Amino acid sequence: MGMTRRQFIVLGSTAGVGAAGAAILSRRGSANIPSSAQRGPERFVSAHGLLNVELVAAENWVHLAGTRALLYAFNGQVPGPLMELESGDEVRLRFTNQLAEPTNLHFHGTHLSPEGKADNVFLQIPEGGVFDYSFRVPLNHPAGFFWVHPHLHGRVARQVSLGLAAPFVIRGVLDRIPEVSAAREHFLIVQDFELDSRGRPVDPGMSAMMLGREGSLITVSGMRNPQYVIEQDGLLRLRLLNASASRFLRLTLEDHPMHVIATDGGGLAAPQSVDELVLAPGERRDVLVQGTRESGSYRLINLPYDRGGMGMMGRGMMGGRGGMMGEGPRISTGSDATGTELARIVYQGRSEQRMLLPHALGDVDALLSSTVRRSFELRDAMGMIPGRGMGMRFLINGREFDHERIDTRVRLDAVEDWEYVNSTTMDHPIHIHTNSFQLVGSDGRPERAWRDIVIVKARSRARVRIRFRDFVGTTVQHCHILDHEDLGMMATMLIER
Numbered sequence: 001m002g003m004t005r006r007q008f009i010v011l012g013s014t015a016g017v018g019a020a021g022a023a024i025l026s027r028r029g030s031a032n033i034p035s036s037a038q039r040g041p042e043r044f045v046s047a048h049g050l051l052n053v054e055l056v057a058a059e060n061w062v063h064l065a066g067t068r069a070l071l072y073a074f075n076g077q078v079p080g081p082l083m084e085l086e087s088g089d090e091v092r093l094r095f096t097n098q099l100a101e102p103t104n105l106h107f108h109g110t111h112l113s114p115e116g117k118a119d120n121v122f123l124q125i126p127e128g129g130v131f132d133y134s135f136r137v138p139l140n141h142p143a144g145f146f147w148v149h150p151h152l153h154g155r156v157a158r159q160v161s162l163g164l165a166a167p168f169v170i171r172g173v174l175d176r177i178p179e180v181s182a183a184r185e186h187f188l189i190v191q192d193f194e195l196d197s198r199g200r201p202v203d204p205g206m207s208a209m210m211l212g213r214e215g216s217l218i219t220v221s222g223m224r225n226p227q228y229v230i231e232q233d234g235l236l237r238l239r240l241l242n243a244s245a246s247r248f249l250r251l252t253l254e255d256h257p258m259h260v261i262a263t264d265g266g267g268l269a270a271p272q273s274v275d276e277l278v279l280a281p282g283e284r285r286d287v288l289v290q291g292t293r294e295s296g297s298y299r300l301i302n303l304p305y306d307r308g309g310m311g312m313m314g315r316g317m318m319g320g321r322g323g324m325m326g327e328g329p330r331i332s333t334g335s336d337a338t339g340t341e342l343a344r345i346v347y348q349g350r351s352e353q354r355m356l357l358p359h360a361l362g363d364v365d366a367l368l369s370s371t372v373r374r375s376f377e378l379r380d381a382m383g384m385i386p387g388r389g390m391g392m393r394f395l396i397n398g399r400e401f402d403h404e405r406i407d408t409r410v411r412l413d414a415v416e417d418w419e420y421v422n423s424t425t426m427d428h429p430i431h432i433h434t435n436s437f438q439l440v441g442s443d444g445r446p447e448r449a450w451r452d453i454v455i456v457k458a459r460s461r462a463r464v465r466i467r468f469r470d471f472v473g474t475t476v477q478h479c480h481i482l483d484h485e486d487l488g489m490m491a492t493m494l495i496e497r
């Protein structure tokens, strides 16, 4: 029922593309020679209005980047299987926790009830436990690229950084725009891992946790430097997700502008062409790439991004042995000045006709005014880190997360402006559950785009406008540097009638 297997076809590495090279053809790609075929990623697709999924989280030796690694996996694969459905569909997801610790699931970016058997992050599914998630995706839910990951406070960074992430794709109007549906589609799920020579994960240590752990191995959909075929005059649709625990991505594609058609929470009004895309952990972008070059291969590069450091406080805490810059440890960007190659697009063949970009994508309403203004201060402070001793804790309005406490009460259907004031020396990408929002510019005008993560840069502010639609209940907001969330930077909100 609704379950099919998606077979990606993997070409052997020929033509001097190096051992890591593997060209992936899309679902619309013509058949090709699977010279070193391995089991393709699993895929669950809804049928007759129902998406039936079985997900098992377990510690497994998995195939990753051409080697084996001992990770946490959904259904034995990293990233987890693709779930694909339409708005209005019913979802029945049987989740089995075979990890040696409790966990749960969050449907990142979706607009679902935050309670009951839906997007409820207050659930705790014990070791060996089974839970049946069951909900209906609203008929008016925007099409988009969402994702499933664990969300049990205190364990999120570890569980996600060990591999637990799976794409959850809702199809809709955007997918039916002729130019968009004609494009070859690929999901690029970026994760990072720190493994030892035997493929076992390395504990990050306390300093890396406070900064937000980053792994030196960056993978794209479980591969190192995969290649995606583009036809001359053709169109590629790359759906990008930053599923790493803390690493920011700053992406550029050699000699090709990227035409953004959707942000986190749905389509833009028209494509927006950019040369660079910054993706904080958890963020997604949907981009079209035109095959305008003659031939060759072009790199998708991750450029350096400075997301700050621990400042003087970190230096004191690390006994002064922190940094060369005299202000404590900073975050390694994992890149040299010219950046790190993550993937390539490779020209092969020619499209029968020249494929064009869509002119318009749809209407995007703006939230033109708000009735309530709130401010949230992001701070750090010294405190105990369980099992590790004294370290840095992260606070919202002076408090650490407590699931028993209601931090903010809002009215259903109210439109509010939330301003974040970052008093720390690190960027914090704040994610709000249940409802997407619009960024408000310094001119007071909302961006016509739906997001669920706002980057609040070190020592600066950011404002979003949000409307609490359809669902009442308790939900959360938090920093999506998942170590910061685990170290306290999360708060509850109660949406009430």
Ligand code: CU
Pocket (backbone or CB within 6 Å): 106, 108, 149, 282, 431, 480
């Ligand atoms: Cu998330």
Ligand code: CU
Pocket (backbone or CB within 6 Å): 394, 427, 428, 429, 479, 480, 481, 484, 485, 489
């Ligand atoms: Cu943070």
Ligand code: CU
Pocket (backbone or CB within 6 Å): 106, 151, 431, 433, 476, 478
């Ligand atoms: Cu969350």
